[in-house]
Amino acid sequence: MLGILVQLTLSWLIIWLYNRKGLSVLGFGITGKRFFYFLLLFLVTAGFCASGFLLKMYLGHQSWQLNPALSLKLVWDGFWWNLKSVLFEELIFRGVLLYILLDKIGTTKAILVSAAAFGIYHWFSFGVLGNPLQMIIVFLMTGTMGLLLAYAFSKSRSLYLPIGIHLGWNFTQIFVFSNGPIGKGIFIPVGDASFRTDSMLLFIAVTFLPVVLMLLVDFLIVKRLKPHV
Secondary structure (H helix, E strand, C coil): HHHHHHHHHHHHHHHHHHCCCCCCHHCCCCCCHHHHHHHHHHHHHHHHHHHHHHHHHHHHCCEEECCCCCCCHHHHHHHHHHHHHHHHHHHHCCCCHHHHHHHHHHHHHHHHHHHHHHHHHHHHHCCCCCHHHHHHHHHHHHHHHHHHHHHHHHHCCCCCHHHHHHHHHHHHHHHHHCCCCCCCCCCEEECCCCCCCCHHHHHHHHHHHHHHHHHHHHHHHHCCCCCCC
16 A cells, blocks of 8 residues: 555656646546446456356356355455555556646557556566567557556546456456465366367457457447546
8 A cells, every 4th residue: 555655646746747736637536427437347347357257167167166265354355455456557557647648649649658568567567578479468468458448548537447447357357266366266266277178269269259348348438438527
């Protein structure tokens, strides 16, 4: 939490030096519409993320069970960890720096720069630096997600929308299905949870189709918004 407080302080200082405004430029003020779209995008994104695991369970005969150690404290700890992680990344890639880029170089260029930086960042956070194939895959997947997140901020001028999308995916993947760095969450795999198939086309479809559909549906939702929700 201390790191996020430092980020907020630095963000305030940067934007104050830039145009004498405060953190209101990040759209932190809650409104009915912002909350509605935050919740909608969170649920839609979480649903598509979960569908990928469900497809693998059905087609790959994977088995998952409810974590016997599940508790309200575990759920809260998992949610809080993911929220802090998402806030950390959003304040860097969709925070005051993107706000300034939007003002200085225009919407399209600013979104592209933000998305590229987000993709490159994940080379380090995913530990794939030095593996060209994995670097390309990670850059394309996380960079495309970065395009959507940056577009959501540019359209709404609020961090609530990109946070809703980002949190929906991360919380579902990392905690709901225990596929991340914090250990067991709500559901845990029974035996080997890896997805194997003799069909490369099926593997690609199950792995990437939920991501593509999520990006498309979320994009269409954000596109229908009036600017500066």
